[in-house]
Amino acid sequence: MPTTSDESLIAAIAQGDRPAMEALFARYRIPVFRFLMRMVRNETTAEDLNSDVFLDVWRQAGTFEGRSAVSTWIFSIARYKALNALSRRPTEELDDEKADAIPDQADDPEIALAKKDKAAVLRQCLLKLSAEHREIVNLVYYQHMSIEEIAGIVGIPEATVKTRMFYARKKLSELLTEQGIERGWP
Amino acid sequence: MTNANKATPGEPSEAELLLPWYAAGTLDPNEMEEVEAALASDPELASRYEWVRSEFAEETAIGDAAGEPSPADIKTLFAKIDAMPARRSQTASGLSERIAEFLASLSPRTLGWSAMAAALALVLQAAVLGGIAFHEKMPGSYQTASVPQAAPADGSYVLIRFVPQATAEDISTFLEANDLSIVSGPSGGQLYQVRVATKKLPDDELPRVIGRLQKDKVVGFIAAMP
Numbered sequence: 001m002p003t004t005s006d007e008s009l010i011a012a013i014a015q016g017d018r019p020a021m022e023a024l025f026a027r028y029r030i031p032v033f034r035f036l037m038r039m040v041r042n043e044t045t046a047e048d049l050n051s052d053v054f055l056d057v058w059r060q061a062g063t064f065e066g067r068s069a070v071s072t073w074i075f076s077i078a079r080y081k082a083l084n085a086l087s088r089r090p091t092e093e094l095d096d097e098k099a100d101a102i103p104d105q106a107d108d109p110e111i112a113l114a115k116k117d118k119a120a121v122l123r124q125c126l127l128k129l130s131a132e133h134r135e136i137v138n139l140v141y142y143q144h145m146s147i148e149e150i151a152g153i154v155g156i157p158e159a160t161v162k163t164r165m166f167y168a169r170k171k172l173s174e175l176l177t178e179q180g181i182e183r184g185w186p
Numbered sequence: 187m188t189n190a191n192k193a194t195p196g197e198p199s200e201a202e203l204l205l206p207w208y209a210a211g212t213l214d215p216n217e218m219e220e221v222e223a224a225l226a227s228d229p230e231l232a233s234r235y236e237w238v239r240s241e242f243a244e245e246t247a248i249g250d251a252a253g254e255p256s257p258a259d260i261k262t263l264f265a266k267i268d269a270m271p272a273r274r275s276q277t278a279s280g281l282s283e284r285i286a287e288f289l290a291s292l293s294p295r296t297l298g299w300s301a302m303a304a305a306l307a308l309v310l311q312a313a314v315l316g317g318i319a320f321h322e323k324m325p326g327s328y329q330t331a332s333v334p335q336a337a338p339a340d341g342s343y344v345l346i347r348f349v350p351q352a353t354a355e356d357i358s359t360f361l362e363a364n365d366l367s368i369v370s371g372p373s374g375g376q377l378y379q380v381r382v383a384t385k386k387l388p389d390d391e392l393p394r395v396i397g398r399l400q401k402d403k404v405v406g407f408i409a410a411m412p
Binding site: 018021022025027029030033034037038043046047050051052054055059080083084087118119122123126127138140142143144145146147155162163165166169172179181 | 198207235237238240241243245247248252254256262266270287349351352356403
């Protein structure tokens with residue numbers, strides 16, 4: 001059975017079609033939630049924002065003109081709401097200074113063992129990235145967004161998308177070096 | 187013959203920049219071919235690609251570990267939808283209706299006598315802002331910045347295009363926080379003429395103001411008016 005396209009669902013939602021809204025919601029609720037979780041790192045907040053995102057989709061479906069993919073539009077809403085939520089937090093963002101403040105547990109045998117597990121260390125370093133770097137890493141690797149799609153979501157030129165990802169990976173290398181893992185790059 | 191794997195010293199090559207999307211399988215055929223050629227001819231690049239694959243695997247693990255929203259989320263969503271005012275045709279929504287909706291969203295305290303002046307100012311702003319909504323962006327599109335008119339002689343003015351995701355409330359907050367006022371707009375290209383100062387700012391001051399305002403999340407484009 002052919003799947004109804006996102007664009008068809010949006011057109012129906014603009015007319016107040018609830019089943020269409022349910023279908024679109026079912027299609028995107030998990031990926032959008034996981035993107036929000038990556039950004040705000042709090043399950044309750046991510047759930048609230050997820051609901052807000054789709055409420056805005058319902059409200060604004062009539063303004064969608066099809067100049068980008070529906071997914072791009074939905075994720076751009078999600079991104080904006082996540083950044084709003086982060087900006088309202090006094091000290092939540094794990095920036096470079098905060099990352100440095102994480103106590104060095106080099107003497108802990110378990111940590112020493114974990115350090116040998118490069119995958120686990122890499123995962124911890126990915127979690128420490130700034131919001132700007134987290135979002136692009138997630139959109140590329142997890143949400144499987146193209147350069148063009150990410151440019152539309154984040155609102156930056158395609159060339160900047162590529163360099164921003166490069167610098168996110170460069171930051172990742174620095175964090176790995178701090179944990180004793182040298183990539184020899186960049 | 188492409189030079190996707192040739193880079194300026196200290197700068198990544200195009201192939202290196204594309205590695206994450208290659209790992210994710212989201213390159214177009216031409217780009218994929220270029221990256222594959224570069225990987226085949228550059229062992230150093232190929233070894234770096236192994237790190238990309240590791241990043242891809244771990245980011246995937248992080249994403250999967252985030253779990254799922256509560257099964258009740260659809261009920262929550264539709265409860266909110268049902269609580270909204272009766273839906274009108276979005277394409278036929280007039281300015282007066284949008285102003286009425288905006289006023290309805292204000293709390294009774296805000297609409298109290300002492301806040302009436304502020305509410306009136308907000309209404310005027312909302313009237314100018316008009317149908318701001320979550321318009322989707324066309325990535326990389328060029329929009330002609332058709333400047334409606336030169337800046338008035340008194341005061342300092344800029345042209346601002348707000349990001350598509352910004353709500354009227356976000357923009358009002360931005361304007362109030364920075365003591366700005368919309369003079370006109372939107373013109374072609376969704377540009378608003380915004381007064382940043384009641385007097386003409388020194389030549390070196392306006393760029394600083396623009397630089398500061400540019401950092402706000404609602405600002406998609408800003409430039410001094412000619």
